[in-house]
Amino acid sequence: xxxxxxxxxLLAILSISVDSRPVSYPGGYTLMTKADxxxxxxxxxxxxxxxxxxxxERKKDKRIEDQYSLLRFTYLVNRKxxxxxxxxLYFQSGFSLDSNDNSFxxxxxxxxxRRYFIGFDFKKVESINQIFSEQKYQIGFAPYLGEYGDLxxxxxxxxxxxxxxxxxxxxxxxxxxxxxNLLELGYNGKSNWDFHFMRRF
Amino acid sequence: MKNIFFITFAISSFSLADxxxxxxxxxxxxxxxxxxxxxxxxxxxGVDQKRFSNFVKNLSGAKVAVISVQGMVCDFCARGIxxxxxxxxxxxxxxxxxxxxxxxxxxxxxxxxSYDDIKEKITANGQNATKMEVLDL
Numbered sequence: 001x002x003x004x005x006x007x008x009x010l011l012a013i014l015s016i017s018v019d020s021r022p023v024s025y026p027g028g029y030t031l032m033t034k035a036d037x038x039x040x041x042x043x044x045x046x047x048x049x050x051x052x053x054x055x056x057e058r059k060k061d062k063r064i065e066d067q068y069s070l071l072r073f074t075y076l077v078n079r080k081x082x083x084x085x086x087x088x089l090y091f092q093s094g095f096s097l098d099s100n101d102n103s104f105x106x107x108x109x110x111x112x113x114r115r116y117f118i119g120f121d122f123k124k125v126e127s128i129n130q131i132f133s134e135q136k137y138q139i140g141f142a143p144y145l146g147e148y149g150d151l152x153x154x155x156x157x158x159x160x161x162x163x164x165x166x167x168x169x170x171x172x173x174x175x176x177x178x179x180x181n182l183l184e185l186g187y188n189g190k191s192n193w194d195f196h197f198m199r200r201f
Numbered sequence: 202m203k204n205i206f207f208i209t210f211a212i213s214s215f216s217l218a219d220x221x222x223x224x225x226x227x228x229x230x231x232x233x234x235x236x237x238x239x240x241x242x243x244x245x246x247g248v249d250q251k252r253f254s255n256f257v258k259n260l261s262g263a264k265v266a267v268i269s270v271q272g273m274v275c276d277f278c279a280r281g282i283x284x285x286x287x288x289x290x291x292x293x294x295x296x297x298x299x300x301x302x303x304x305x306x307x308x309x310x311x312x313x314x315s316y317d318d319i320k321e322k323i324t325a326n327g328q329n330a331t332k333m334e335v336l337d338l
Contacts, residue, residue, distance in 0.1 A: 024281070025281025025282075025284065025285070025326050025327065026281070026285075026325055028281065028284075049325070050281075050325065050326055076327075079272070079327060081271040081272025081327075081329050082271055082272070083271050083302050084274070084302075085272075086272040086274045086278065112274055113274055114274050114275070114299060114300075145300065146276075147252075147299065147300075148276060148279060148296070148297040148299050149276070150276075152275065152276055177275065177276050177277060178276075179276070180280060182277070200277070200280065
């Protein structure tokens, strides 16, 4: 258990959360890994400006038993900054670089203050075998307000739904930020571990 | 149809949340003005006193720009601002006060500080600068 769990953690540390901050600051590179019961993925993107990012994702899709690479593009459609909050709405898309025809498009939105966070994600995924949609929702709060450079912690509730199984899975997760790193850990009895790691350069 | 409803609902919720936060901010600002902001040489810099004192501790002879920034709600948001300004050879150090929404930039004494330039850099990072004050130490 211990070694397998450590191996899993190390593998996950090499990948990144697709859900958090899909566009970085100008000139910034971001490495993300994600591992859950649907997929394992490693995603690297570059943001020429804060408005968009381009990147490559290598994904193992457990639902369709396939591995492929995606060229991804994310565009910040709208952002509203206030003194206490920031709201973002992104368009996201990707298409396969391999011979198969995997592609997706969708929107991602989030609104956060220093204390509260809400977010959603909607994707339409098309592959040779099937077409399906995925929905994700997140709400969360920060139990304490850290200073710049401190470890920041978020307690989140995440819900995911996809049209293949037509079931909704809701589970708690913890999100940690420190410097250029983000770690997200979720767990429920059905989907087991949901693990994201992100690092910005 | 369900998807269109979902997207419309999500976007409407965000707009409502923004609108509520705008009112909330106005209230907060009015109530905080009298008890948490500091005055240096008669100027209200609106920064946390302890944080400001630590920042300027070894900066004798420097100029400090105190910039109010909107949209700086998390460490990740501010990280790009710090990296951008640290590339400037006239900048000695940078600090961020997330609670007050302020960026503190210490410049060498001989530097020309341009609010337009700073504003442009912060906008390019995805946030908005709304005010700047400069203090000679």
